[in-house]
Amino acid sequence: MKTLFTFALAGLLATSSFAANENEDLMALSSVNSRFQKVNVLLREGIGKAKIAIMDEDGKMLHQRKVRVQEDVMIPYNLDHLPVGEYQVMITTVDEEVVYTVETFERVPEVVSYPLMAYGKLIDDHTINLAVIGLNEPGVDVKIKMQRGGKILHEEKIDQPEGFRKNYVLKGVDPSEIYVELKDAAGRTRTLYF
Numbered sequence: 001m002k003t004l005f006t007f008a009l010a011g012l013l014a015t016s017s018f019a020a021n022e023n024e025d026l027m028a029l030s031s032v033n034s035r036f037q038k039v040n041v042l043l044r045e046g047i048g049k050a051k052i053a054i055m056d057e058d059g060k061m062l063h064q065r066k067v068r069v070q071e072d073v074m075i076p077y078n079l080d081h082l083p084v085g086e087y088q089v090m091i092t093t094v095d096e097e098v099v100y101t102v103e104t105f106e107r108v109p110e111v112v113s114y115p116l117m118a119y120g121k122l123i124d125d126h127t128i129n130l131a132v133i134g135l136n137e138p139g140v141d142v143k144i145k146m147q148r149g150g151k152i153l154h155e156e157k158i159d160q161p162e163g164f165r166k167n168y169v170l171k172g173v174d175p176s177e178i179y180v181e182l183k184d185a186a187g188r189t190r191t192l193y194f
Contacts, residue, residue: 139185
């Protein structure tokens with residue numbers, strides 16, 4: 001009787017460790033990752049028939065599908081139509097079940113900083129035309145300086161939204177002897193030579 005009890009206990013321990021190894025097998029043959037509001041489920045060859053379920057953080061089933069895995073397969077899920085947050089992905093086979101927790105989040109738009117768009121052209125021997133476009137905020141500091149010495153001939157701040165165009169008459173100064181420094185409210189700068 002004692003021998004029978006020992007065999008039964010050994011068999012129970014072997015079965016429980018075998019079941020634990022099976023669960024580790026499903027974990028080793030699958031993976032789930034998320035990027036923004038996209039979730040990818042990777043199932044590797046050897047899983048066979050499986051069921052994939054997507055659940056919200058409260059455990060409510062949102063989607064379920066059956067798959068037959070004969071080779072490595074990536075199954076994408078687009079959760080753009082659902083709120084961002086935590087979701088569970090449950091993969092179930094005949095013998096095992098694994099639950100992954102993933103978190104989705106919104107993609108933050110990348111802010112692109114463009115250079116200050118400013119153009120200058122000669123109108124005649126003593127007049128220059130300055131055009132600034134594409135401003136996000138009004139406010140451009142304009143400085144007209146001499147090339148030799150950097151002496152400021154004219155300085156002003158123009159508070160036009162989006163952009164402006166303006167003529168400057170240079171009295172007694174050749175346009176080839178000056179340059180214009182511009183700085184907008186965002187700190188972008190531009191230097192124009194004539």
